[in-house]
Amino acid sequence: MAGHYYSAQIEWACDGDYAANAYSRGHIWRFDGGLEIPASSSPTVVPLPHSVEAAIDPEEAFVAAISSCHMLSFLDLARRAGFIVASYRDDAQGQMSRVARAKMAITKVVLRPLVTLVADKDPDPTWLTDLHEKAHEICFIANSVKCEIVLEPEPLKLVAP
Numbered sequence: 001m002a003g004h005y006y007s008a009q010i011e012w013a014c015d016g017d018y019a020a021n022a023y024s025r026g027h028i029w030r031f032d033g034g035l036e037i038p039a040s041s042s043p044t045v046v047p048l049p050h051s052v053e054a055a056i057d058p059e060e061a062f063v064a065a066i067s068s069c070h071m072l073s074f075l076d077l078a079r080r081a082g083f084i085v086a087s088y089r090d091d092a093q094g095q096m097s098r099v100a101r102a103k104m105a106i107t108k109v110v111l112r113p114l115v116t117l118v119a120d121k122d123p124d125p126t127w128l129t130d131l132h133e134k135a136h137e138i139c140f141i142a143n144s145v146k147c148e149i150v151l152e153p154e155p156l157k158l159v160a161p
Contacts, residue, residue, distance in 0.1 A: 007032060010039075016050070026052040044096075059094060059106060065141050066109050066149060067092035073135035074113070081131065084118040086159050094147075106147050114154035118161050128156055 009030040016023035025041035040052035042059050051057070056064075067090045078085050090113045097107040115128065132151050136142055142149050 021050075023050065024052065025050055026055060029056075059096060062106055062145075063092050063094035063109055066094075066139070066145070067111055069139045069141035070111055070132075070135050070151075071113065073139045074115075074131055077131050077134055077138075078115075081127070083123070083127075084161075085115060086118045087116040089114045108148045108150065110150045110152055112152045112154060114157065116157040116159055119158050120161065122156065122158065128153060 010027060011030065012025075012027035014023055015026070025046050027039050029037040029039045031037075038052065038055035039061075040046075040055035040057055041050075042057035043051040043053050045051070045057075045059075071088050071090060075085055075088065090111055092112065093110050094106045095108040095110075096104055099105045099107065113132065117123070132153050136149065136151060
């Protein structure tokens with residue numbers, strides 16, 4: 001079956017005493033467009049100084065990927081429905097929980113999108129909920145994960161055209 005393929009290069013080199021578990025978890029994520037992102041384990045998982053607090057960690061990236069995919073799906077659906085979105089912000093949050101002995105997982109991601117719409121008056125109040133639900137249904141990333149994803153949209157903001 002044909003499909004789309006996505007790639008990332010992850011590069012790490014030992015810095016510190018690997019055998020003593022006193023080494024940096026800092027590494028680089030490299031993407032096909034040439035973007036390099038400093039990455040690390042989360043300081044909540046591997047304490048400082050062996051994590052890099054300023055770098056993105058896989059858990060943050062997971063939450064961001066879900067939020068970003070939802071936003072892109074929502075923006076496309078809103079455009080197709082004739083709405084003009086001026087801005088979109090999401091204060092997304094993921095929850096890590098123990099799922100079995102010695103096994104942790106992101107078990108819940110809460111998306112809190114705040115949409116600013118260009119309009120003279122409030123649209124039908126159901127449109128926002130409906131579009132978020134449809135965006136969730138078609139989001140590639142949401143369809144790829146097994147954790148609960150909760151949508152808690154902020155009240156719609158309007159700006160005059």
